Amino acid sequence: MPRFATLLFLLLAAAAPAQPAPAALERQERRLSLPDSDSEPVPEVRVAAGGVTLLLFDTPLDRASVELEGRERFRFVDVGERMLALEPAADLGPGERLGLRLRFSDGARPEQAVFVLVTRPAVFDGRVQVFRRAQSIPALQAALAEAREQLKAKEAELAALRTRSAASGPSGLALSGLLGDRGVKARQINILRWQRTKDLLILTRGTAFRADTWGVVSVEVRNDGKAPWAPVEAWLTNLQSGERAPVLGVHARQPQLMPGEVTMVVVEVDAPWPPDTEFHLELLDASGTRRLLVPHVVL
Structure with missing residues (x-):
């Protein structure tokens, strides 16, 4: 009988409507x-x-x-x-x-x-x-204390920004060993060879950056289509060997490129190949059906 009462209590509790927290x-x-x-x-x-x-x-x-x-x-x-x-x-x-x-x-x-x-x-x-x-002395003292607290918070925020800048800025690149003896070489992507495609994604400009052990391709894209576009994957194919370079990440300035908008897309890659190698870049959305083709990228 006690076991039956316990079971009945559990069933009633489960059937009771949940009360909002x-x-x-x-x-x-x-x-x-x-x-x-x-x-x-x-x-x-x-x-x-x-x-x-x-x-x-x-x-x-x-x-x-x-x-x-x-x-x-x-x-x-x-x-x-x-x-x-x-x-x-x-x-x-x-x-x-x-x-x-x-x-x-x-x-x-x-x-x-x-x-x-x-x-x-x-x-x-x-x-x-x-x-x-x-304007009483206690009120002025309290206002001064509040101003000091705000100043302290701003100083902490500024210190955090300086730390972040040191970690991700030029100093951070040097300290991490990402800058080799030859530094970084930049090369403009020739968009005169670019042809408009049915996907209506237009390359307006681009730059390739190459250091000893890494490369970055930065392109500006305009969406002339009627649907949003979000690049999530990149293929960088060596035109001589046909091999794909190891892509480390695809980053866009905004999560979705709406019709008529322009945004910057950056592709980060490892660089285990000789300098001045020519590649073919493809940027794809999640479906893989709408893509931007960027030929003749030299890294």
Whole structure:
């Protein structure tokens, strides 16, 4: 009997409709200064069920002065000396706005702070630092700290770009041994021999680059057809021996070449053959039926 009950429970659980997982809430931190005049917009504070919003003030509060519209709809409301914590029992409806008003205890201007509470999809304010005056020393210190954080992030981004440039730029080529004693030789592809085909893929220009151990063919292609084209494979055939060169990769500036567009396509190959060898290049799409032929490529 216990085994039968267990089996019945598993069957019922499998038959029950799956409940959608609740959307993850993104907690954000913000800084804001109170408006200098009544003509300025009232600051918004984003609240959400399942997340506590902390309003942190730079001035002591009059704890008895807090007026919260629809307070019965909040699961948690706590007022401290310089802090107000809020958590609604349920999200506010689309377009719904609840008012929040409180006073400061020192009697200086501005005497009060007014906010509107809203709910936004998937995001809420976890921590909001509220400054009574935009030009107060705490507000300026916070703005300076934020600017320093942004500058630090930019410096880290710049360092990453420099590292990437060193790895993939001319220095990286030299350090990796990809530049031999003879350097890189460039040769323009003669497009005067090019004939227009039924596939309506037109070679507008091209260049072949050759180093001691590698080669790159770079061609600019225009799609005069009515369908998109995406090169995914390349064949580079030696015109003397009939052998194919080992292609390492095919890279396009954009994933698909739409009708009327022009893009750059780069083919990277190993170069185990003598310099100035002549090849026949074919660029193919995934179906292999629509191709671009580039004759007489010298590497």
